[in-house]
Amino acid sequence: MSTSPRAYTRPLDIQRGRIDLNHGAGGRASAQLIRELFLPAFDNPALRQGDDGARLPPAQGRLVLATDAHVVSPLFFPGGDVGSLAVHGTINDVAVMGAQPLYLTASFIIEEGFALAELQRIAQSMGAAARAAGVAVVTGDTKVVERGKGDGVFISTTGLGVLADGVEVGGALAQPGDAVLISGTIGDHGVAVLSQRESLGFAADVRSDSAALHTLTAAVLAAAPGAVHVLRDPTRGGLATTLNEIASQSAVGMTLDEAAIAVNPPVEAACELLGLDPLYVANEGKLVVICTAAAADAVLAALRAHPLGARAARIGTVTAEGQPFVQMRTRLGGRRIVDWLSGEQLPRIC
Amino acid sequence: MSTSPRAYTRPLDIQRGRIDLNHGAGGRASAQLIRELFLPAFDNPALRQGDDGARLPPAQGRLVLATDAHVVSPLFFPGGDVGSLAVHGTINDVAVMGAQPLYLTASFIIEEGFALAELQRIAQSMGAAARAAGVAVVTGDTKVVERGKGDGVFISTTGLGVLADGVEVGGALAQPGDAVLISGTIGDHGVAVLSQRESLGFAADVRSDSAALHTLTAAVLAAAPGAVHVLRDPTRGGLATTLNEIASQSAVGMTLDEAAIAVNPPVEAACELLGLDPLYVANEGKLVVICTAAAADAVLAALRAHPLGARAARIGTVTAEGQPFVQMRTRLGGRRIVDWLSGEQLPRIC
Numbered sequence: 180m181s182t183s184p185r186a187y188t189r190p191l192d193i194q195r196g197r198i199d200l201n202h203g204a205g206g207r208a209s210a211q212l213i214r215e216l217f218l219p220a221f222d223n224p225a226l227r228q229g230d231d232g233a234r235l236p237p238a239q240g241r242l243v244l245a246t247d248a249h250v251v252s253p254l255f256f257p258g259g260d261v262g263s264l265a266v267h268g269t270i271n272d273v274a275v276m277g278a279q280p281l282y283l284t285a286s287f288i289i290e291e292g293f294a295l296a297e298l299q300r301i302a303q304s305m306g307a308a309a310r311a312a313g314v315a316v317v318t319g320d321t322k323v324v325e326r327g328k329g330d331g332v333f334i335s336t337t338g339l340g341v342l343a344d345g346v347e348v349g350g351a352l353a354q355p356g357d358a359v360l361i362s363g364t365i366g367d368h369g370v371a372v373l374s375q376r377e378s379l380g381f382a383a384d385v386r387s388d389s390a391a392l393h394t395l396t397a398a399v400l401a402a403a404p405g406a407v408h409v410l411r412d413p414t415r416g417g418l419a420t421t422l423n424e425i426a427s428q429s430a431v432g433m434t435l436d437e438a439a440i441a442v443n444p445p446v447e448a449a450c451e452l453l454g455l456d457p458l459y460v461a462n463e464g465k466l467v468v469i470c471t472a473a474a475a476d477a478v479l480a481a482l483r484a485h486p487l488g489a490r491a492a493r494i495g496t497v498t499a500e501g502q503p504f505v506q507m508r509t510r511l512g513g514r515r516i517v518d519w520l521s522g523e524q525l526p527r528i529c
Numbered sequence: 530m531s532t533s534p535r536a537y538t539r540p541l542d543i544q545r546g547r548i549d550l551n552h553g554a555g556g557r558a559s560a561q562l563i564r565e566l567f568l569p570a571f572d573n574p575a576l577r578q579g580d581d582g583a584r585l586p587p588a589q590g591r592l593v594l595a596t597d598a599h600v601v602s603p604l605f606f607p608g609g610d611v612g613s614l615a616v617h618g619t620i621n622d623v624a625v626m627g628a629q630p631l632y633l634t635a636s637f638i639i640e641e642g643f644a645l646a647e648l649q650r651i652a653q654s655m656g657a658a659a660r661a662a663g664v665a666v667v668t669g670d671t672k673v674v675e676r677g678k679g680d681g682v683f684i685s686t687t688g689l690g691v692l693a694d695g696v697e698v699g700g701a702l703a704q705p706g707d708a709v710l711i712s713g714t715i716g717d718h719g720v721a722v723l724s725q726r727e728s729l730g731f732a733a734d735v736r737s738d739s740a741a742l743h744t745l746t747a748a749v750l751a752a753a754p755g756a757v758h759v760l761r762d763p764t765r766g767g768l769a770t771t772l773n774e775i776a777s778q779s780a781v782g783m784t785l786d787e788a789a790i791a792v793n794p795p796v797e798a799a800c801e802l803l804g805l806d807p808l809y810v811a812n813e814g815k816l817v818v819i820c821t822a823a824a825a826d827a828v829l830a831a832l833r834a835h836p837l838g839a840r841a842a843r844i845g846t847v848t849a850e851g852q853p854f855v856q857m858r859t860r861l862g863g864r865r866i867v868d869w870l871s872g873e874q875l876p877r878i879c
Contacts, residue, residue, distance in 0.1 A: 203600075203877075205765025205811075206870030210774070229778055230700050231622040231761065232595030234692065238588070245582030246634035246687060248672040250553075272581040284596035286685040288638070320685075322598040324877060328680040335636040335670075335685035337596060342584065350580050411581065415555025424560070428579055461555075520556030527553075527674060 191215045196295040203289070203323025212321065216295065220302035221309065225282075225317035233317035235282060241342040245272030248335045252527040254301065256375040258368075258387030259463075261334055262305035267389050267463060268414065268529060269336040270312055274393035275410040275466070277348040277400060278340030283309060285336050286320040290329035301332060312391040314338070346400060352408040353429035355499035358475035362395060362466040362482050363388070363490040365418050366446045369460035369525050374449065382449040390464030395487050399468055402481035406474030411467045414529055416520040419458040421467055422495075422505045423519045432500025435507040435517065439494040459520045461528045469497060541565045546645040553639070553673025562671060566645065570652035571659065575632075575667035583667035585632060591692040595622030598685045602877040604651065606725040608718075608737030609813075611684055612655035617739050617813060618764065618879060619686040620662055624743035625760040625816070627698040627750060628690030633659060635686050636670040640679035651682060662741040664688070696750060702758040703779035705849035708825035712745060712816040712832050713738070713840040715768050716796045719810035719878050724799060732799040740814030745837045749818055752831035756824030761817045764879055766870040769808040771817055772845075772855045773869045782850025785857040785867065789844040809870045811878045819847060 191211060201208035218226060225233035249265040259267075266283065273280040285305065289298065309316050367388040374382035396410055409429075413421035418440070426433055442450075442457045450457045464487060470478050475493055482488030495507075505517040541561060551558035568576060575583035599615040609617075616633065623630040635655065639648065659666050717738040724732035746760055759779075763771035768790070776783055792800075792807045800807045814837060820828050825843055832838030845857075855867040 200876040203765075204870060204875070206770050206809075209765075210869075228699060228701070229774075230626060232593050232626045232628075232688070232690075234626060234699075235592040235594065237591055241587055242585040242689070243582050244585065244632060244634050244668055244687075244689060246636045246668055246685075247670045248636040248638050248685065250638060250672045250674050276580060276582045276584060278582075282594060284594050284687050286596045286598040286687075288598050288600055288683050288685075318594055318596055320597045322600045322683075322877075324600050324680060324683075327677065330674060330678040333638050333672075333674075333683070335596075335598065335638075335687075337594075337634050337636075337685075337687035338582070339592070339594060339689060340582075349578060349584075351578070415553075415559070420556050424579075459556075519560075520554060525554070526550040527672075 191295060193295045193299050198289050198291060198293040198323055200291055200323050203321060209321065216299050217302055217319065220306035221316040223315040223317060235317065238281065238341045240344060243273050243276045243278035243340040243342050244337065245269055246335065246337040247272060248333060249529060250333050250527050251372060251529050252330065253375050254331050256372045256387055257385065258371050259389040260301055260304050261332060262301035263308040264389050264463060264529060265334040265336045266305050266308035267391050269338040270314055270391045270393055271412045273338040273340035274396040275412050276342065277346040277410060278342040280314045280338050280340040280393050282317045282339045283314055283336050284318050285316050285334060288329055288333040289323050290331055291323055291326045293331055298332065348407055348410050350409055350411065350425045350428035353425055353431050353469045353497045354408060355431055355497055356472055357408055357469050357497040358472050358493055359433060359495040359497060360468045360478060360491060360493050362488040364441045364443045365462055365465065366442055366450060366457035366460035368463040369528050370446045370449045372528055373525060379449060382445055385445050388462055388464035390487055392464065392466050395466055395485050398481045398485050399478055402477045403470055403474035406471040407468060409469035413462050413465055413467055415461050417459040417461055419517045420520045426503035426505055430503055432498040432503060433495055433505045434498055435495035437507050437509050439492045441490055441492060458517060461525065463529065541645060543645045543649050548639050548641060548643040548673055550641055550673050553671060559671065566649050567652055567669060570656035571666040573665040573667060588631065588691045590694065593623050593626045593628035593690040593692050594687065595619055596685065596687040597622060598683060599879060600683050600877050601722060601879050602680065603725050604681050606722045606737055607735065608721050609739040610651055610654050611682060612651035613658040614739050614813060614879060615684040615686045616655050616658035616662065617741050619688040620664055620741045620743055621762045623688040623690035624746040625762050626692065627696040627760060628692040630664045630688050630690040630743050632667045632689045633664055633686050634668050635666050635684060638679055638683040639673050640681055641673055641676045643681055648682065698757055698760050700759055700761065700775045700778035703775055703781050703819045703847050704758060705781055705847055706822055707758055707819045707847040708822050708843055709783060709845035709847060710818045710828060710841060710843050712838040714791045714793045715812055715815065716792055716800060716807035716810035718813040719875050720796045720799045722878055723875060729799060732795055735795050738812055738814035740837055742814065742816050745816055745835050748831045748835050749828055752827045753820055753824035756821040757818060759819035763812050763815055763817055765811050767809040767811055769867045770870045776853035776855055780853055782848040782853060783845055783855045784848055785845035787857050787859045789842045791840055791842060808867060813879065
């Protein structure tokens with residue numbers, strides 16, 4: 180991001196102004212937008228250098244990179260907005276690799292006519308989420324597309340983290356006999372966004388669980404060194420899709436216990452009304468942990484000791500199957516296959 | 530990026546198929562798109578792990594991060610496309626920090642209805658550009674937005690590089706007396722995109738200069754250790770805006786020599802017809818170097834010895850001014866101020 184001289188420029192009218200194509204053209208208007216709107220929201224030394232990228236100190240250990248585009252609609256929802264989501268989502272992708280996130284980059288694609296006041300609100304929310312997580316937004320980019328060629332604002336974030344020696348987690352490392360745990364209730368994020376999108380009054384008190392999980396993953400790894408095989412945040416496609424991905428990557432099966440999987444009552448009610456299965460509804464602040472059975476109690480205790488894991492539960496077991504099927508023991512004592520999400524449930528949920 | 534089982538899934542119909550919202554929902558269709566279209570285009574070990582991010586070896590030295598959103602319209606133009614541009618643009622942002630680029634991430638925002646054949650062509654172009662540059666695309670993300678909420682495909686790329694000890698370049702480091710050099714002709718990229726957009730027949734032989742500059746920057750740094758103060762690629766806003774940014778960051782003036790700045794004749798003709806000044810037209814494969822006057826000949830020789838710098842020239846001098854003005858001695862012997870780009874010249878040029 181670059182700065183420009185203040186001469187000959189009136190301050191942005193953030194209360195009433197709107198984005199126009201000049202704000203993406205790389206000239207004086209672009210520089211003013213960065214200087215008056217983005218820099219104050221994200222302020223940090225790397226960003227203030229005003230170059231085409233960020234200069235950062237050396238990092239000890241293996242590196243982890245993760246990236247996510249955020250196209251959630253609507254942009255603001257109970258419990259968050261596209262800005263905080265873009266910070267949390269990418270921090271979490273780094274964290275579930277077992278790494279400590281250090282830095283974020285942010286690139287904005289803004290539709291012509293978007294209100295500067297909304298953009299400022301989103302940038303400030305991003306900045307606050309990043310500061311709360313201790314992960315600075317060190318460089319960025321802004322592009323503007325014509326009215327009708329975008330939808331408000333899309334934000335792509337990339338996270339860089341460091342992976343401590345000895346930490347080896349990954350979707351391909353689940354072993355038969357391992358325990359499957361989750362840090363809390365499922366479906367909250369998806370229902371919060373949907374309730375806002377569809378103006379569902381009865382679900383108005385459902386808030387997104389959007390949160391940065393890196394201190395939770397660090398606590399889990401510290402509680403059971405070497406015994407944690409997989410960490411994953413069950414976002415798009417929900418818990419069911421995430422577990423199917425892991426089963427496929429690890430060539431194992433899983434058996435879940437439906438009674439152990441917690442769903443907040445208003446989330447359950449909304450899902451029933453809308454014909455959704457909460458197993459397939461996105462989460463943005465939940466952690467799946469797969470670890471040795473011997474370590475399961477220690478991991479569960481570490482999850483529950485953290486504010487984001489108070490309702491953690493052991494929900495199933497990894498099995499040796501010929502096919503990577505995820506099965507569930509239902510509350511009524513039956514068994515069913517929990518398949519991949521195959522159709523669209525909730526577009527633009529993150 | 531995640532993989533999924535092959536069972537129960539017909540191969541993508543890349544010749545006739547189109548993107549639908551399912552391809553962004555994180556379920557089976559997303560996994561298939563990644564497995565059948567993106568993975569073959571970008572193939573590398575980090576990406577094949579199929580986790581939420583990429584695990585990478587430790588890197589020696591200071592780190593550099595840079596990010597760019599690419600919204601160029603049209604998506605294909607003479608000399609490149611949004612895919613190769615997304616690779617080159619971000620490699621160049623890392624390179625002009627003085628760093629060696631190591632890895633890229635890529636996040637795609639695709640409009641519902643976009644042809645799979647075009648997406649594959651773009652992904653293959655990205656993969657080819659990355660392989661040619663020796664910089665792997667190690668992780669990515671794909672989101673889909675409804676028809677009319679995007680425009681084909683937008684690609685955000687982030688680059689990670691390492692900065693060798695002793696290399697200190699930055700927009701704030703230009704010194705009075707320094708020489709200003711550029712690696713070749715200006716305006717080629719912008720006119721190539723515009724000629725495609727507006728179907729300008731007379732400019733049909735203008736090709737974008739889109740190219741990865743990291744070997745050129747390395748050659749420049751090696752030719753004059755410690756004497757190179759600023760490296761910058763004059764993209765959006767063109768050479769004029771880039772030099773104004775540097776003047777502002779360094780609190781210096783500059784005097785340019787119009788006769789030394791080369792413009793390809795068809796680019797000049799197109800600019801005249803369209804009322805554009807090539808000084809403000811985007812480049813995607815040109816390098817501005819500001820170095821000590823003593824090192825200017827060595828830097829010029831290094832530029833000219835590289836295939837991307839054959840037409841390099843010394844175009845001006847850094848001056849000590851009260852205001853950070855860029856001035857130009859015209860061909861006719863006059864002087865004029867080269868201001869920032871203040872209005873929109875070419876929207877969605879990169």
